[in-house]
Every structure is written in structure tokens, then in C-alpha cells.
Amino acid sequence: MIxxxxxxxxxxxxxxxxLLAYVIMLGVLYSDPGSEARPLFGVSAGALTVVACWLAIALIDAEDPTQRLITRVHAGGLSTVITGIVAAIGLCCAVLMVVPLLWAALVHTGFTAAVLVDGVLAHSACAAAGVAIGLPCSRLVLPRIGYTVLTALAALGVVLLTRWVPVVNPMLRALxxxxxxxxxxxxxxxxxxxLALSAAGTGWWVRRRG
Structure with missing residues (x-):
């Protein structure tokens, strides 16, 4: 399935x-070797949240309803399909996460193991949050692209910009x-x-509607 x-x-x-937007952003962000890596990780991790959400929606919406039903039958259940989607996007985000980490390690001064750990944790957290937003904003729950765009933008804004939501914003502020x-x-x-709550809730909604 993956x-x-x-x-x-x-x-x-x-x-x-x-991918192009993310790479261009990294090229601008990490162009100064004299800057500290830890704050830069906060920016690139936040960008990865948006990319992960985009990829999740793009992957799910690549199938029309009929093809998705066929995939579900062949997979043996909806849980397997959702797990495969999450794992596939997770692998993509893992590759995208390596780029800023490796770039900072090779170019920027003052790079330590502690900074590397912070970068790995931050990018992993943001990737998970992005996929969590993308699942219910996809065609699995929202049938029209207009609703998808508006809902995804609103959810990303809340997670990235709101201090009282204990997921991404407090972590990025710390970095x-x-x-x-x-x-x-x-x-x-x-x-x-x-992510776990989103996957469970999306699966429940699809089963209830079906």
C-alpha cells in the first residue's frame, strides 16, 4: 500500500x-553561513507543515471516488489505506527534512548534536501536524476543492500562528x-x-458516511 x-x-x-516552493525557500533561508541553525530550523519546520498538508491532500485527491473504493477493497479496509497514505507522506517528509539538516550541518557554524536533535524533532512534529490537517481537509471529508483550500488555510493558520494551541507554534517560538x-x-x-486523532476521526467519518 505504501x-x-x-x-x-x-x-x-x-x-x-x-517541492519547488520548499527548495526555493531553503535556498534563501540557509544562504548565510554565519547565521545560527536553530532559528532557521524553526522556519523550515513551519514550512514543512504546509508542504506535508499539501502533499496529503494532493495524494488523496489524486484518486476519484470510484478508484478510491477499488483501492479500499483491494487493501482490505479503510484503515490500511489511511495508514499507507500517512506512511507514504511521512517518507516524503523524511526526505525533505534531511535537506535543511544536512545543509545546516555542512555550511553553518556552531552546529552541535543538540541542535541536530532539535531540528529532527521540530521537523518531525511539523510534518505530523501537516498530515493531520491534510487528512480531514481532503476529498475524504470535503468534496469540493474550495472548501478544502479554505479549511486547510484556516487550520494551518491556527496551528502555526496561535500560541494557545500546544502543537507547532510554541515549539517554533522556542526555536x-x-x-x-x-x-x-x-x-x-x-x-x-x-495525527493519530485526525486519522481516527477521518476514518470514522468516511465509514459513517459510507
Whole structure:
């Protein structure tokens, strides 16, 4: 199922716009070798939230309802399909996460193991949050692209910009400022919890509607 989802995403070519935007952003962001890596990780991790959400929606919406039903039957259940989607996007985000981490390690000064750990945790948390937003904003729940765009933008705005939502914003603020690593760890736990809740809720909605 993971191989199928990756092949479906690659064939659809819907990964190209977010990938180009992400690479261009990294080129601008990490162009100064004298800047500290930890605050830069906060920006690139936040961008990965948007990319992960985009990829999740693009992958799910690449199938029409009839094809999705066939996939569900062959997979043996909706849970397998959703797990395959989450795992496929997770692999894509893991590859995208390596780029800023490796770039900072090779170019930027003052790069330590602790900074690397913070970068891995932050990007992983943001990727999980992005996929969590993308699942219910996709055609699995919202049948029209207009509703998808508006809902995804609103959800991303809440997660990225609102302090009282304990998932992404407090963690990114800690990376951009002088926050402790506990905020980063809590951000990862929040992202994983949000992803699990989103996957379960999306599956429940699809079964109820079907």
C-alpha cells in the first residue's frame, strides 16, 4: 500500500509545486553561513507543515471516488489505506527534512548534536501536524476543492500562528527564541497525537458516511 501511494503521488506530479516552493525557500533561508541553525530550523519546520498538508491532500485527491473504493477493497479496509497514505507522506517528509539538516550541518557554524536533535524533532512534529490537517481537509471529508483550500488555510493558520494551541507554534517560538528543548519535545508529542486523532476521526467519518 505504501508503494502504491508513493507511485500514485509520483505519477500525479502534484508534488512538484510544493517541492519547488520548499527548495526555493531553503535556498534563501540557509544562504548565510554565519547565521545560527536553530532559528532557521524553526522556519523550515513551519514550512514543512504546509508542504506535508499539501502533499496529503494532493495524494488523496489524486484518486476519484470510484478508484478510491477499488483501492479500499483491494487493501482490505479503510484503515490500511489511511495508514499507507500517512506512511507514504511521512517518507516524503523524511526526505525533505534531511535537506535543511544536512545543509545546516555542512555550511553553518556552531552546529552541535543538540541542535541536530532539535531540528529532527521540530521537523518531525511539523510534518505530523501537516498530515493531520491534510487528512480531514481532503476529498475524504470535503468534496469540493474550495472548501478544502479554505479549511486547510484556516487550520494551518491556527496551528502555526496561535500560541494557545500546544502543537507547532510554541515549539517554533522556542526555536526562534531562547526556549528550552522541552517545548520541542512537547511539540513532537502534540503533533503525533494530533495525527493519530485526525486519522481516527477521518476514518470514522468516511465509514459513517459510507
Amino acid at each position: 508503494r502504491y501511494q508513493l507511485a500514485l503521488l509520483a505519477h500525479s506530479q502534484r508534488w512538484l509545486p510544493p 526562534l527564541g531562547t526556549g528550552s528543548r522541552s517545548a520541542v519535545v512537547l511539540g513532537l508529542l502534540g503533533g503525533v497525537a494530533l
